[in-house]
Amino acid sequence: MQCWSHKPCIREVAIAAMLKAVILIGGPQKGTRFRPLSFEVPKPLFPVAGVPMIQHHIEACAQVPGMQEILLIGFYQPDEPLTRFLEAAQQEFNLPVRYLQEFAPLGTGGGLYHFRDQILAGGPEAFFVLNADVCSDFPLSAMLAAHRHQPHPFLLLGTTANRTQSLNYGCIVENPQTHEVLHYVEKPSTFVSDIINCGIYLFSPEALKPLRDVFQRNQQNGQLEDSSGLWRGAGTIRLEQDVFAALAGQGQIYVHLNDGIWSQIKSAGSALYASRLYLGQYQLTHPERLAKHSPGGPRIRGNVYIHPTAKVAPSAVLGPNVSIGEGVTVGEGVRLRESIVLHGATLQEHTCVLHSIVGWGSMVGRWSRVEGTPNDPNPNDPRAHMDSESLFKDGKLLPAITILGCRVRIPAEVLILNSIVLPHKELSRSFTNQIIL
Amino acid sequence: MVQFHRHHGQEGSILVTRVEEPSKYGVVVCEADTGRIHRFVEKPQVFVSNKINAGMYILSPAVLRRIQLRPTSIEKEVFPVMAEEGQLYAMELQGFWMDIGQPKDFLTGMCLFLQSLRQKQPEQLCSGPGIVGNVLVDPSARIGQNCSIGPNVSLGPGVVVEDGVCIRRCTVLRDAHIRSHSWLESCIVGWRCRVGQWVRMENVTVLGEDVIVNDELYLNGPACCPTSPLATRCRSLGSSCERPAEPRVGQGTLAWASQARTRCVSGSWTGWKQLDTCFCGHKPGGVLVGTPSPPPQEGRAGC
Numbered sequence: 001m002q003c004w005s006h007k008p009c010i011r012e013v014a015i016a017a018m019l020k021a022v023i024l025i026g027g028p029q030k031g032t033r034f035r036p037l038s039f040e041v042p043k044p045l046f047p048v049a050g051v052p053m054i055q056h057h058i059e060a061c062a063q064v065p066g067m068q069e070i071l072l073i074g075f076y077q078p079d080e081p082l083t084r085f086l087e088a089a090q091q092e093f094n095l096p097v098r099y100l101q102e103f104a105p106l107g108t109g110g111g112l113y114h115f116r117d118q119i120l121a122g123g124p125e126a127f128f129v130l131n132a133d134v135c136s137d138f139p140l141s142a143m144l145a146a147h148r149h150q151p152h153p154f155l156l157l158g159t160t161a162n163r164t165q166s167l168n169y170g171c172i173v174e175n176p177q178t179h180e181v182l183h184y185v186e187k188p189s190t191f192v193s194d195i196i197n198c199g200i201y202l203f204s205p206e207a208l209k210p211l212r213d214v215f216q217r218n219q220q221n222g223q224l225e226d227s228s229g230l231w232r233g234a235g236t237i238r239l240e241q242d243v244f245a246a247l248a249g250q251g252q253i254y255v256h257l258n259d260g261i262w263s264q265i266k267s268a269g270s271a272l273y274a275s276r277l278y279l280g281q282y283q284l285t286h287p288e289r290l291a292k293h294s295p296g297g298p299r300i301r302g303n304v305y306i307h308p309t310a311k312v313a314p315s316a317v318l319g320p321n322v323s324i325g326e327g328v329t330v331g332e333g334v335r336l337r338e339s340i341v342l343h344g345a346t347l348q349e350h351t352c353v354l355h356s357i358v359g360w361g362s363m364v365g366r367w368s369r370v371e372g373t374p375n376d377p378n379p380n381d382p383r384a385h386m387d388s389e390s391l392f393k394d395g396k397l398l399p400a401i402t403i404l405g406c407r408v409r410i411p412a413e414v415l416i417l418n419s420i421v422l423p424h425k426e427l428s429r430s431f432t433n434q435i436i437l
Numbered sequence: 438m439v440q441f442h443r444h445h446g447q448e449g450s451i452l453v454t455r456v457e458e459p460s461k462y463g464v465v466v467c468e469a470d471t472g473r474i475h476r477f478v479e480k481p482q483v484f485v486s487n488k489i490n491a492g493m494y495i496l497s498p499a500v501l502r503r504i505q506l507r508p509t510s511i512e513k514e515v516f517p518v519m520a521e522e523g524q525l526y527a528m529e530l531q532g533f534w535m536d537i538g539q540p541k542d543f544l545t546g547m548c549l550f551l552q553s554l555r556q557k558q559p560e561q562l563c564s565g566p567g568i569v570g571n572v573l574v575d576p577s578a579r580i581g582q583n584c585s586i587g588p589n590v591s592l593g594p595g596v597v598v599e600d601g602v603c604i605r606r607c608t609v610l611r612d613a614h615i616r617s618h619s620w621l622e623s624c625i626v627g628w629r630c631r632v633g634q635w636v637r638m639e640n641v642t643v644l645g646e647d648v649i650v651n652d653e654l655y656l657n658g659p660a661c662c663p664t665s666p667l668a669t670r671c672r673s674l675g676s677s678c679e680r681p682a683e684p685r686v687g688q689g690t691l692a693w694a695s696q697a698r699t700r701c702v703s704g705s706w707t708g709w710k711q712l713d714t715c716f717c718g719h720k721p722g723g724v725l726v727g728t729p730s731p732p733p734q735e736g737r738a739g740c
Contacts, residue, residue: 332583333601333618335635335653349583350601350618352635352653367585367603367620369637369655413603413620415637415655 017066019144020119020127022112023057027075027105031133033267036405036422040360042076044132045085047342048271049278050289050305050323052085056278057130060138062093066125070095071118073111074132075102109237112203113211120205126151131199135274137260137281143202146179146256153207154244154253156181157200159262160383163191168387169264170197170240173248174255181253184244194383195255197240198262210252214242263386268357269375269401270386275340276321279303291318298330307343331366338374348412356402359423364404365412372402373418397433441528442495445471448524449500449516452493454534462489462536463512467527474525477517488527491534540625540643547608548589581617593628616652 023044031043038046045052054072061067070089076082078099089097100115112119112129119127126147128140139157147155158172171192173183185192214237237243247253261277263270280303282289291304298312302320306312312330322336325343330336333350344361347353351364355372364370377384392398402416405423410416417432425436442450451474453465459481466486467474478485490512503515519525533553535546551571554561563574563586570588574580578592581600589606592598596609599617609615609626619636625643626632632644633652640658650656 335618337653350603350620350635352618352637354653367618369620371655413622415639417655 018068018122018124019064019066020068020122020124021057021061021064021070022119022127022129023054023070023072023132024108024111024129025054025072025074025076025132027102029075029105031266034271036420037268037271037357037359037403039423040406041081042079044072044074045081046271047323047325047340048135048265049275049282050307050325053135053265053271054132055085055089056135057132057138058089058093058095058097060140061128061130062095064128064140064144067095068122068124070097071115072097072099073102073115074099075105077101105236107236107238109211109214109239109243110235112239113208113215113237114235116208116211120208124205126202126204129201129203133265134199135261135263135265135277136198136200137258137262138200139256139258139260140202142258143200143256146254147202147204150254151204152252152254153204153210154181154247155202156244156253156255157198157202158195158255158257159198159259160194160257161196161385162381162383163194165377165385165387166191166194166196169385170244171195172197172255174257179254179256180249180251181244181255182249184240184248184253186240186245195257197244198258199264201239210243210247211237214246267400268403269372272321272338272340272355272357272374272401273376273386275323276303276338279305279321279323313349325360357404359404359406359408361406362404362408362410364410365414367413368410368415370402370404370410370416371418373399375400391435397435399433438493438495438528441472441526445473445526447526448497449519450495450526450528451516452491452530453488453527454491454530455487456489456534457487459484459487459489464489465527472526472528473523474516474520474527476520477512479513488529491530493530541623541641543625544589544606544608544623544641547591548606551589551591599634 025044028042031038034043034046044054048056058070061070078101082099086097086099100111100118102111102114106114126144143155143157156172158174161169167188170184170186171188172181172195173193174180174195175182183192215235218237219234244253261281263274263277265271265274279290282303289305291300291306293300296314298314298316298318300319301317304319305323307324307326307328309326310324310328310330312318312324313332313334315332316330316334316336318336321338323340324330325341325345327344328341329346331347331349331351334347335352336347338355339353339357341347341353341358342360345358346363347358348364348366350367351369353364353370355374356370358364358370375387377386390398391400397418399418402418403420404410405421405425407424408421409426411428414427415430415432416427419431419434419436421427421436427436438450438452451465453467456462461480464478464481464486465474465488466476466478467488500515500519503518504511509515516525533549535542535549537543537546551562551573554573555571561573563572567580567584568586572587573591575592575594575596577594578596578598580586580598581602583601584598585603586598587605590604592609593611593613595612597614598604599615601618602615603620604615605622607621607624607626610628612628613626613630613632615621615626615632616634618634619632622639623641624638627645627648629647630644630649632638632650633654635653636650636656638656642656642658644650
């Protein structure tokens with residue numbers, strides 16, 4: 001690569017410290033398990049622990065010394081929420097944050113190859129690649145240190161899972177001494193390894209060469225069909241199957257193990273779980289975001305985020321794991337636990353909201369009860385992660401987090417249990433275990 | 438009723454009442470004008486009459502001679518004979534009547550009673566801010582602020598209802614304590630019970646004596662009786678490691694289902710299957726109350 005000059009000079013040292021980050025944010029065809037919440041706002045911007053999902057990524061990247069630019073790659077149309085978010089992020093973190101829109105869904109690797117010139121502009125030493133829908137403590141500096149110790153084209157972040165749950169993720173077999181990835185398989189049907197792929201990578205510029213090989217090979221093969229029989233468009237590259245699985249064991253891919261918090265955010269239930277993980281992290285990283293009990297204020301139990309513009313009555317009891325968004329009104333005697341209340345919602349007096357997400361601008365009437373059922377990983381097992389969640393089993397709706405979509409109105413004194421209410425619905429009675437259209 | 442009995446001068450008078458579904462009861466066939474009873478039909482398959490035995494009788498001492506010294510059912514053995522002999526007369530009850538053996542009917546009966554109280558002795562009923570409709574409150578009961586009590590509620594002596602509680606169509610017995618922000622509809626809360634904060638109870642939930650319901654629970658129609666052997670198991674299945682003296686409906690407790698209600702809130706709780714087979718003596722599928730969560734290890738040992 002041209003940027004690695006063989007003549008040592010000051011310029012080389014300055015270039016060596018330059019890093020970039022790429023966040024893969026997907027598009028409307030992806031993240032459909034997040035509906036009806038993703039009808040209002042693109043999933044990467046959904047607030048988790050009070051802040052948009054990818055803001056956690058950007059905050060972590062901005063703290064790595066030498067970070068020059070953050071690129072978002074996806075196939076959402078650049079609409080207002082996204083544009084506003086980009087502007088706000090640039091201002092807050094003093095870093096260029098740009099959105100590169102794919103012309104078609106190109107898979108997890110296609111966008112990287114397509115925009116390679118933008119990524120390599122300025123000659124970065126390495127660039128992070130982060131999936132938007134993960135929740136993590138982002139040990140980026142540790143990954144960078146490992147990379148600098150022994151540069152390789154691909155460095156994956158890995159964590160451990162228990163045997164049964166590892167089948168839901170990308171499994172990595174590593175050499176325990178060298179940390180080389182010997183074998184990689186995505187969602188195997190039998191147990192391969194208890195180390196799983198976190199979806200957070202550090203690539204050096206050399207990584208683009210294998211991507212180019214895959215791209216050219218796909219072009220030559222013409223129409224492609226992968227194992228599930230779906231036709232994939234030209235230019236799509238799946239990082240996991242086409243690159244990692246193919247190159248494992250050839251000295252190119254290495255793994256860095258991490259035992260901090262990690263979770264995928266695929267559904268509303270996992271967003272709530274991720275919220276709890278991040279709120280716990282705030283004790284160390286952002287203690288100012290956690291609400292404290294103050295005289296004349298509501299009673300706080302555990303980790304709670306309250307937006308400064310929210311109005312919460314003093315007799316309310318909040319927590320643990322509660323996030324209250326902008327302009328929310330919480331009435332007298334309300335009990336909130338393990339829930340997210342999105343902006344503009346109103347909870348009237350004496351309501352009880354447990355394990356639920358209350359959508360933007362919704363209203364819950366007096367004495368009503370909105371309750372879901374958590375599907376959290378077993379707290380007794382430190383390596384447990386959320387199970388891959390399906391909505392139905394044998395034709396019956398599985399009990400899960402209750403979701404109220406945007407502008408839903410719940411009357412007084414009713415019970416909404418384990419249900420999903422689509423946006424703009426006005427209910428007139430209690431519902432349990434239903435999807436209310 | 439005494440007047441009626443003296444007027445016809447025969448041995449027995451029984452009060453009958455008109456019901457909508459007579460085939461659930463013993464039906465009385467009688468003459469419309471005199472009231473003389475022709476016969477009884479027990480749970481008729483086809484419509485015979487819509488008048489049933491209301492369970493109140495006036496009997497002459499002569500009737501005692503008809504009863505032999507052994508266990509006897511007066512309705513099955515004595516009355517049919519008296520009816521054949523033309524000695525039994527029926528008088529139709531004008532007021533309200535209910536068989537209140539079942540909790541559901543008990544509550545309906547309570548509504549009828551309060552309604553009749555409204556007509557005959559309205560000063561006995563309670564009124565004031567937060568009181569809606571027919572509400573009977575013992576003078577020693579205490580109600581908090583911002584509550585909504587009624588319609589059709591009766592609160593017994595020493596009952597304490599904290600702030601922000603909503604109670605509809607319930608009977609709350611002596612010395613029970615309902616904590617703040619809870620919502621109760623169609624329930625019977627037994628003597629000295631303690632219902633926690635933000636509890637929701639509905640659908641003919643019955644709490645026996647001295648039951649504690651933890652905060653933030655949802656009870657949908659269970660009957661929790663503290664003296665049954667079930668309650669002993671309830672105790673060991675309750676939340677956390679304490680051994681409370683009273684039976685406690687905590688997280689994940691199984692309470693006995695009233696009638697055949699099999700509403701089950703299943704969670705990601707592998708222990709649920711074991712619970713089901715333990716209670717095979719009772720109707721299957723008791724009601725799981727509270728929010729299911731991974732149970733403490735001690736809890737399962739209680740099975």
